[in-house]
Amino acid sequence: MQRFTQLFLEVDRTTRTSEKTAALRRYFEDAQPRDAAWALAVLTGQKLIRRVSYKRLRQWAGEVTGFDDWLLSECHSSVGDLSETLALILPPADAPGPSGEPLHRVVEERILPLPLMTETQQRDAIRKAWKTFDGHERFLFHKLISGNFRFGAARKVVINALAAAADIDPAVMQHRLAGTYTPSVENFEALLRGGDDVEDPARPYPFFLAHQLDDDPADVLGDVADWRVEWKWDGIRAQLIRRAGQTLLWSRGDELITDAFPELRAVGDRLPDGTVIDGEVLAWDGDKPLLFGQLQKRLNRKRVELMLFMDVPVVFMAYDLLEHAGDDQRAHSTDQRRETLEQVLIEDEALRLSQLVEAESWEQLADLREESRAHGVEGFMLKRADAPYGTGRTGKGLWWKWKVDPYTVDCVMIYAQRGTGRRSTLYTDYTFAVWNGKQRGEGELVPVTKAYSGLTDEEFAKVDKFIRDHSVGKKGSFRQVKPELVFEIAFEGINESERHKSGVALRFPRVSRWRTDKQPEEADTLVDLKRLLAKRV
Amino acid sequence: MGRNLVEPTDRGLYCAAGDFFIDPWRPVDRAVVTHAHSDHATWGCDRYLCSEPGVEVLRQRVQNDADIQGVAYGELLDLNGVKVSLHPAGHLLGSAQVRVEHAGRVEVISGDYKVQPDGTCDAFEPVKCHRFITESTFGLPIYRWRDDAEVTADINAWWRDNQEAGRTSVVFAYALGKAQRILHSVDASLGPVVVHGSVQRFNDVYRAAGVALPDTTTSTEESRKTCKGVGLVVTPPSTLGTPWLRKFAPYSTAFASGWMAIRGNRRRRGVDRGFVVSDHADWPGLLQTIADTGCESVGVTHGYTQALVRYLRQQGMDADIVPTRYEGESDTEQTGETTDESG
Numbered sequence: 001m002q003r004f005t006q007l008f009l010e011v012d013r014t015t016r017t018s019e020k021t022a023a024l025r026r027y028f029e030d031a032q033p034r035d036a037a038w039a040l041a042v043l044t045g046q047k048l049i050r051r052v053s054y055k056r057l058r059q060w061a062g063e064v065t066g067f068d069d070w071l072l073s074e075c076h077s078s079v080g081d082l083s084e085t086l087a088l089i090l091p092p093a094d095a096p097g098p099s100g101e102p103l104h105r106v107v108e109e110r111i112l113p114l115p116l117m118t119e120t121q122q123r124d125a126i127r128k129a130w131k132t133f134d135g136h137e138r139f140l141f142h143k144l145i146s147g148n149f150r151f152g153a154a155r156k157v158v159i160n161a162l163a164a165a166a167d168i169d170p171a172v173m174q175h176r177l178a179g180t181y182t183p184s185v186e187n188f189e190a191l192l193r194g195g196d197d198v199e200d201p202a203r204p205y206p207f208f209l210a211h212q213l214d215d216d217p218a219d220v221l222g223d224v225a226d227w228r229v230e231w232k233w234d235g236i237r238a239q240l241i242r243r244a245g246q247t248l249l250w251s252r253g254d255e256l257i258t259d260a261f262p263e264l265r266a267v268g269d270r271l272p273d274g275t276v277i278d279g280e281v282l283a284w285d286g287d288k289p290l291l292f293g294q295l296q297k298r299l300n301r302k303r304v305e306l307m308l309f310m311d312v313p314v315v316f317m318a319y320d321l322l323e324h325a326g327d328d329q330r331a332h333s334t335d336q337r338r339e340t341l342e343q344v345l346i347e348d349e350a351l352r353l354s355q356l357v358e359a360e361s362w363e364q365l366a367d368l369r370e371e372s373r374a375h376g377v378e379g380f381m382l383k384r385a386d387a388p389y390g391t392g393r394t395g396k397g398l399w400w401k402w403k404v405d406p407y408t409v410d411c412v413m414i415y416a417q418r419g420t421g422r423r424s425t426l427y428t429d430y431t432f433a434v435w436n437g438k439q440r441g442e443g444e445l446v447p448v449t450k451a452y453s454g455l456t457d458e459e460f461a462k463v464d465k466f467i468r469d470h471s472v473g474k475k476g477s478f479r480q481v482k483p484e485l486v487f488e489i490a491f492e493g494i495n496e497s498e499r500h501k502s503g504v505a506l507r508f509p510r511v512s513r514w515r516t517d518k519q520p521e522e523a524d525t526l527v528d529l530k531r532l533l534a535k536r537v
Numbered sequence: 538m539g540r541n542l543v544e545p546t547d548r549g550l551y552c553a554a555g556d557f558f559i560d561p562w563r564p565v566d567r568a569v570v571t572h573a574h575s576d577h578a579t580w581g582c583d584r585y586l587c588s589e590p591g592v593e594v595l596r597q598r599v600q601n602d603a604d605i606q607g608v609a610y611g612e613l614l615d616l617n618g619v620k621v622s623l624h625p626a627g628h629l630l631g632s633a634q635v636r637v638e639h640a641g642r643v644e645v646i647s648g649d650y651k652v653q654p655d656g657t658c659d660a661f662e663p664v665k666c667h668r669f670i671t672e673s674t675f676g677l678p679i680y681r682w683r684d685d686a687e688v689t690a691d692i693n694a695w696w697r698d699n700q701e702a703g704r705t706s707v708v709f710a711y712a713l714g715k716a717q718r719i720l721h722s723v724d725a726s727l728g729p730v731v732v733h734g735s736v737q738r739f740n741d742v743y744r745a746a747g748v749a750l751p752d753t754t755t756s757t758e759e760s761r762k763t764c765k766g767v768g769l770v771v772t773p774p775s776t777l778g779t780p781w782l783r784k785f786a787p788y789s790t791a792f793a794s795g796w797m798a799i800r801g802n803r804r805r806r807g808v809d810r811g812f813v814v815s816d817h818a819d820w821p822g823l824l825q826t827i828a829d830t831g832c833e834s835v836g837v838t839h840g841y842t843q844a845l846v847r848y849l850r851q852q853g854m855d856a857d858i859v860p861t862r863y864e865g866e867s868d869t870e871q872t873g874e875t876t877d878e879s880g
């Protein structure tokens with residue numbers, strides 16, 4: 001645990017990616033494989049166990065310290081993070097300094113058994129851990145058992161560092177790690193071995209990601225004839241894999257989602273062996289996609305209820321072919337891959353080909369792009385006709401997303417909440433409201449969305465101060481703020497929502513600017529938002 | 538007003554029987570000053586009383602020709618029939634608790650205090666009393682200091698790492714007290730030490746009082762040349778982002794303060810490292826001290842007053858809040874921004 005803790009601190013202490021990578025690399029080179037195998041799982045975002053609830057931890061900490069709930073709340077509110085708060089208030093461990101317990105023993109003997117225990121056993125086990133671990137170790141232990149571990153380096157940085165430690169190409173490492181990594185010494189050592197890869201039939205390819213196009217394509221992309229244009233679908237990016245008599249559907253988040261979509265599994269089962277198609281899972285009705293929220297309903301249930309299955313039909317919108325007859329197609333050009341893709345696709349209700357949008361000029365495309373919302377898409381994808389299929393965000397200039405401008409709404413800030421982790425002393429999470437009357441300034445302000453700050457540091461400091469000076473109510477890390485500041489919130493879409501009091505939920509909301517020129521009475525209304533909803537469906 | 542000898546007023550704590558103020562924040566006739574931090578020592582009083590080792594420190598803070606009377610720790614004075622004595626508070630050079638005795642009743646005003654001894658000032662001594670007015674800057678159980686020696690080892694290790702990376706080590710520390718403590722404890726054999734002018738001023742006072750400090754120079758073209766990439770710079774936090782500091786680039790920054798016990802506070806400060814070095818009592822220190830005084834009532838001031846009072850009452854103690862002008866909202870207090878010399 002000591003070496004792992006040291007790694008955590010080294011990464012936490014620097015903002016330079018090169019130093020984070022170097023620290024990770026040193027770790028993977030020094031650490032015992034038994035420990036590093038677990039570390040890799042945790043650092044790439046795997047949860048070790050179903051979490052032990054904070055409520056319980058807090059209760060047991062109360063028992064051990066004798067502190068009442070109000071005092072725990074007071075402490076939590078000052079620290080901002082419960083794992084840290086508990087680590088600080090609990091009595092010192094039996095022996096000072098690092099525990100000397102290796103990470104694999106902490107995970108295998110203390111953490112993994114937790115979900116199998118009764119509540120009393122769990123409490124005893126955790127109390128024992130509190131006597132062993134102190135300081136940063138105790139803090140990390142809390143993070144690991146509460147499913148709340150956040151590491152200061154992106155998954156990609158971890159993978160690159162591991163690749164460097166293994167002295168292999170980062171793309172190869174990414175591929176090796178694209179599927180499920182099950183932590184074990186064998187699997188970890190297999191990742192580190194040199195040379196080319198033996199195929200694992202379960203693994204997807206790393207997804208090739210597009211960059212956002214902010215300029216006019218006519219200025220930067222040259223001849224429109226060199227580009228293949230498709231609608232940019234707003235669903236779940238996924239790879240449909242048929243290999244070794246098995247169908248797998250992998251989302252871009254490296255999650256296996258086959259079980260949520262039986263109709264897509266059925267499609268995969270009919271594909272020839274050795275086929276991998278890149279595309280988008282979409283909730284679909286007739287000739288266009290349904291709202292993203294509909295798709296989410298499907299995703300959120302592992303066992304799809306029959307009703308829902310009928311209510312929310314999905315399709316796989318195929319747009320690229322990565323493997324054909326067991327051969328990696330990625331080095332071929334966009335045009336070649338599409339030609340093969342068209343041959344591979346079979347007739348099925350749940351399988352569609354993402355059609356090319358034909359245009360003579362960028363101007364014509366720009367006009368067509370304005371129809372995006374009516375088609376239920378976000379704009380265009382532009383793929384260079386002669387481009388290979390790249391890895392991640394490498395290969396800039398080959399794939400672009402050319403999105404329509406986001407929607408915006410002017411809202412009033414009504415609540416603020418402290419951030420977690422490194423932002424624990426700042427109010428970073430805001431709740432925004434619009435008027436529910438017929439006109440602006442009429443009725444009440446109803447919350448419609450939360451958004452994280454998209455402000456400059458200077459604005460941010462001002463808003464933070466405003467919150468501190470104008471709070472009208474306070475509960476834990478949460479404050480009610482005098483409704484005075486108006487912000488423009490940009491968002492990508494809007495859904496009906498039963499969970500929200502306002503009845504709507506915004507997709508990808510973010511603060512686009514602070515409207516210091518506006519009074520709260522000038523903020524938009526719920527009617528304005530619901531009008532967008534009507535237009536969209 | 539009850540039967541307390543010392544009560545809060547709009548100018549600070551006041552002892553009516555002896556007609557003197559303790560740490561007033563506006564000019565008064567007679568001020569007993571616990572220590573020379575600006576939230577305790579105000580300018581313009583007619584007469585000051587402080588501990589003997591504190592006289593020269595206080596003189597830096599008030600008018601040069603001020604009438605300052607120094608009294609040895611433990612020596613009894615008579616102020617209008619009230620017995621007054623000062624006792625070490627362990628907070629910084631010359632810091633004192635004020636003991637007031639009248640008609641068989643004893644009250645002690647702690648000022649700011651730290652329980653762990655540190656070698657730059659006389660060590661804290663608990664004083665028996667009926668009523669104890671305690672500070673509560675770190676009055677929550679999340680604050681529990683590690684041993685000084687461990688933190689010092691961390692600072693030395695960080696300095697060495699920076700030398701290897703060719704970076705100057707910059708420690709932000711308050712100019713009076715914290716800066717000298719850091720200087721006194723670090724391994725100055727590692728490299729040259731440069732300090733900000735505001736720190737040097739108090740270094741001289743400390744040296745004159747016999748406190749061992751390594752050689753320090755202020756920033757000159759020559760000292761910067763020898764310091765850059767290998768040396769240590771000790772400077773107040775207000776110099777962060779100034780041209781004065783930029784001349785030492787490339788550097789790694791650290792903040793030395795009790796507030797650094799919370800991860801978020803270090804990020805908020807925008808420094809690379811946080812070293813938990815405090816001049817105040819931590820939670821166990823506060824509770825132990827309150828118990829050691831044997832007091833029957835506790836006045837809580839200067840910090841997490843509400844939480845500490847509520848906790849003490851739950852333990853069956855008679856406790857109340859003693860307001861001060863510096864009772865900022867605990868949030869701002871928490872980041873150490875209102876009290877520029879505390880933490």
Ligand SMILES: [Zn+2]
Nearest residue numbers: 574649878879
């Ligand atoms: Zn002080």
Ligand SMILES: [Zn+2]
Nearest residue numbers: 574576649879
């Ligand atoms: Zn103070």
